[in-house]
Amino acid sequence: MRWLSGQVPMTSLLAVVGGEQSNAAQLVTVLIILLLVATGVALVSRWLRIPYVTGLVVAGLLITELLPRRIGLDSALILNLFLPILLFEAAINTDISRLRSTIKPVTLLAGPGVIIASGVTAAILKFGLGLPWISALLIGVILAITDTVSVIAVFKEVTVPPRLITIVEGESLFNDGMALVLFSLILKVNATGSLTVAEGIQELLVVILGGGIIGLAIGYLGVGLYARSDDSLSNILLTVAIALGTFQLSQFLGMSGVVAVVVAGLVVGNLERSQTVSASSRITVLSFWEYAGFGVNTFIFLLIGIEINLETLLRTLPAVLLAVLAYQVGRFLSVYPLLAIVKRFDRNLPLRWQHVLFLGNIKGSLSMALALSLPAALPDREALIALVFGSVLLSLVGQGVSLPWLINRLELVHTSESQQWIESLQSQLITAKAAQDELDTLLKTGVLPKAVYEEMRASYQVRIAAAERTLRDFYNRRPDKLTAASGRIARLDAIRRRLLLAEKDALNEALRKRVLSEDVVRSRVQAIDQQLLNLEDD
Template structure:
């Protein structure tokens, strides 16, 4: 009963803070940490101490999976080198750099334990940064890099933590053994994650029941996580791989209803779990401070070391991101040369019969060239300049993994309570200071986000392309629907007109002026939607009246309501309309 009350209060606080933060223009995790600290000191609030296994084994997998399925694998692939640099190499450099710093500040702490703490505080959490970035319109490529870094860096940090903790406990690990353990953990995670994603996608594609599909979907992160961890691999990386594969394969394998359900379910799960963890960070502060033995190292000294470590982490990130951003230009020039070489190697003068093996080989080369050229065009359009580099450098807030991993340190670790407080200090300070000032920094640097008018034009072009592909089915409509008799021409015309309706509406929006007076003009398709919504609303009122009168069976009323809901969802304006 008591646990249920805490859960209800926690959800109420999370929802209230999230709603308030949008009006305030501050990321919800920042406010939740502050609220948690305040609540922890209220009379009657019990001391909170979360088991690290609960966060690492139960909470973290669904959070990462929810984030992974929403990351387009195409964007992830295009920025793989940058993401790898930040989420693997920088995490390793940061872990060792912070470890040596802590080793010099805490004389009784052995180097392995210091590196373990360095691994704990090394991975940034992208939640606050991406929520702020989306609201303020950061460039999509910058958001992709931040999201990709947040997905992979946890795996790097936790593998490092495992190796360093083993060494601190007396295990004599050589550098080569550590490297071997890291490679094994990563390779195993990729294999198991891919298998878990492939099998569950195949299984879900065979189901025609949204309830069963949702049940399997919720189990996927644990299906990937548990066997990988049992075999000594990186469970969190396996979850990310499974999520990336599922998100990519869902377009072809799942029904529209399954995709919509998945999107809503996982956004809700991610929202609750992520924000609950940030609230817990604040609530645990009082407990952590009370556990510190002042005779070994006082609270003030521990917080001071945490502040020094925070400054070092920020400096390291700036020193790393600067050359990384400069190197992106060189990579783009290299991509230009590679694209040109691929184009020259295709041999356009050659012509082969359509079913010839060499024709198929040529088609593969052409497709690879088209993809490489598209990658290059996107890199040119969404370049990360020095402003983006500054934002990327300042978006190093710590969060979920730092919270849980710090408390997983063995009890025998010297300065354990102080190390946990140091890690929490880093997490709270980076969240409040960096997260709190990030919106101001974005506005100050005037970072240019997406061009909405160009997005509208590209959407209209894409809808044109797919509409013409769809309309080609009407050249032989009888075979398309599996009948032999001739189809009524009026019916074909209705299908043809409705097919082009989306594209026509998109072109209409793309031609609208950005001035407020013209943007809200009543264009034909907008007026059509408004009229249809008015009709649906009138139908819904009559449906409610019929339900109140008990004129129809409940199953009939429910089916009619579902039909109206689907129609209303289709008619509601999308982001492009605003």
């Protein structure tokens, strides 16, 4: 049989195609198994009242032998695809006004806090395990990362103050960026052999500020395109392009992709609300990102369990226990001293909140992805990976299960019947007024006839009037005649805080537009800041 030059024999071609089809079929089988396992874990976790992500990791440990082919974590896939999706999903749902009110503790924890935690952890591992300084510093940075998904999953099981949730989410958003920049700086020192402190600080600032500028630019551009289209599917594609494109562009330019994605997500998530985008389109986009984040996390935490080898874990258990102790000491020395400083220029964080921030430093997928991306030439690379994997497993299982119990014991929030009643009335107001806004949009666009619009709007107005009348009567009562006066006052403080923040925003906007002079604005802002400090924590 004659073969033409450069041609592939038909039998060989069929064998290749058949092999690819076989691999694809095995991959589909693996995905089906993982989906079924995830569904079962969700049901069992709810029944046992344990965090979903902890259940996924344990399930991954148990199903390894059931899979038709070996699969595992890919650091490049996590860093370039999964991480931007998770960061953007968290940022697009973050209320920037609440984030601004917690920016001081968030900045301290995500900046100096990461540096302190990394340094302390590295020092303990250096002298405890005899690691080289470069290896110890790399592991210190990897174990300084907190996984917001794991912590928020715990918070869904218990009642936590909204401000504490905002601090945890804000710290985790920027914690990742700081850790990745430090990780790259240490790798640069390892490759070049030297890097002065001044050069390190300069590069740190350039990378972070550059990422922020890129995120702002793409975020504002994205919002402009978002507002021009009221098609939900197009907006979903646009936001996916923003999330992935921002990360890749920043990495290509040598800037922080994490910071860029977070900033872009904050811009899109908060500015699009002021645009003429229908509520249905906005809900569809946010629902997509909620599902995307949930799906990515489901596969990541299952793969974490699959990736961990129990025999290796048992062999390295003493070193893993020392690593867990090391990062807990580092976290202790970064949380309590720094938050003690916060009370000098911001609202004091209760000690019980600090306990949650200390013990809530659960590790997750990003730590494992960075461990897998360690250079092949690094001494004892496999041992370092095993050390990180074991620490992540103990963190997810140990802290993930114990944190809800701790939060319940601390009694962070006491929700009285009167508070629940107030919130039910407020929910009526919020939903009815949102429906009225959507009706106004439908009328303006010509979708709804005016007669139908007036009839439907009137029905919502009845609900609004009844809820407002009841709330007005409640707030007008004298405190000494109320058994739940403290709850009512706390609720009013939360409302006053939002109003003061709105006043502060208006002053800053007036200064930006040169409507008011800087001296007048500074004086008024200082007065508002003092009023904010005098309010109790919500």
